Amino acid sequence: MTEERLPPFALIPPSSTISPPTLTNTPTQTLSLPTPRPQRSPTPHLAATATRRAESFAWLANAALGPYASAQEPLEEMERHARAEGHVTLYADSARAIAAVESFMHAYPGLEAEIQALGSYDIYLRLAETLQNGRHEADLYLVSDPPRTLSPLSQGQIHNYIPPDLASSLPQNMREPLLVHHWTALMLICSPTLSQTDPIKSWWDLTLPKWRGRVVLPDPINHEPTLYLLVTLAQHSEELAETYSSQFGRQLALDADCPNAGYQWIKDLLANQPVLLPGDADVAFKVGDPQSEEAWIGLCSYERFAKVGLGELSFTPLLEVAPAAGLRWPTYLGIVDRCLHPQSAKLLARWLMGDASGKGGYAPWYEPGLYPARADIPDPPGVLPRQALEARLWTPDYTYVNAHLQAVRDHVAAHIGHPVGGR
Structure with missing residues (x-):
């Protein structure tokens, strides 16, 4: 062997x-x-x-x-x-x-x-x-x-x-x-208090001060699907950079430790004090608690949507987020x-x-x-x-993931809990 x-x-x-x-x-x-x-x-x-x-x-x-x-x-x-x-x-x-x-x-x-x-x-x-x-x-x-x-x-x-x-x-x-x-899909969801307001246009919105401390995701160091998504974001860096330019009317400036827009997005998101939880089930319960009046945006598997139909949770999947809704x-x-x-x-x-x-x-x-x-x-x-959903999803490229996963993981580890400049 x-x-x-x-x-x-x-x-x-x-x-x-x-x-x-x-x-x-x-x-x-x-x-x-x-x-x-x-x-x-x-x-x-x-x-x-x-x-x-x-x-x-x-x-x-x-x-x-x-x-x-x-x-x-x-x-x-x-x-x-x-x-x-x-x-x-x-x-x-x-x-x-x-x-x-x-x-x-x-x-x-x-x-x-x-x-x-x-x-x-x-x-x-x-x-x-x-x-x-x-x-x-x-x-x-x-x-x-x-x-x-x-x-x-x-x-x-x-x-x-x-x-x-x-x-x-x-x-x-x-x-x-x-x-x-x-x-299934790994994608963004929002609390019921936000579901009628189209809360975000793109993944870049999650790096803005408005969403500081209000984004929930599985800890990417320990939750591999989330880490795979971050690697895929790095792979689709050109699309992320184009989305940034279209939304904010200027070119994205990359920090020295960010080789592309995907790395920059990861750094900016982690600087925006997201709430990191052990797994996506925890995210679904945090975002979709029907008794809570707090407004959250989270990242979890669409598989958790079954509990919405049972009345145990209440959240809305975000399909139209640019440049893609998530990962198939x-x-x-x-x-x-x-x-x-x-x-x-x-x-x-x-x-x-x-x-x-x-x-x-x-x-x-x-x-x-x-x-x-x-x-x-x-x-x-x-x-x-x-x-409609499949058309809005990226599919993991296992060759790219295997080649770049460690670099993205190291980048995540370096910036969890470390503030960077606003963008």
């Missing part, structure tokens, strides 16, 4: 996780110790690498995946092949997947299923550890965290699989480079390289994608704030239309 198989950064140390044991009837959860981080290993001999690749190609051919995938695969045939294997193991970063696996076993009695449901960082390390040690435990991988999830795809550790009967229901950006299961956050689904049960993995993948009503294996995710990859599944009730 080469050094590139491990993440080039480690922002969140592994924490206690929940890991169900092998399932024979219904999934259950037991506490387990954190997974040790895999140790970096020397670069293998080129012959070993070539052997592994040859084994992967042979496995792909035998499993009818990748370039050998069939354009037609009736569900009945898929089930017959899966039953010949009799077992499937899913690695996932969401507890919702436990309910989905349970429904899979009810739909296909006699097929055994096992699930490891950990946080996205922990489950990534679990996959890296098992593959590094030559243990092929996982068959299917259902994880968000685009930069880290697409990295093993590029290394051939996971493979894309599109259920043939769904190809016409999946837009191109939901099929490539890896099948998207569902997606997909959850991907892929089959693990040289897994032991590829046919069962195909059947479970198809089950997880659900039916055209949002039921079946997709049911645990069919709620406001989460959008199915399948275009034929209607939007959940009460949400922003998916086409």
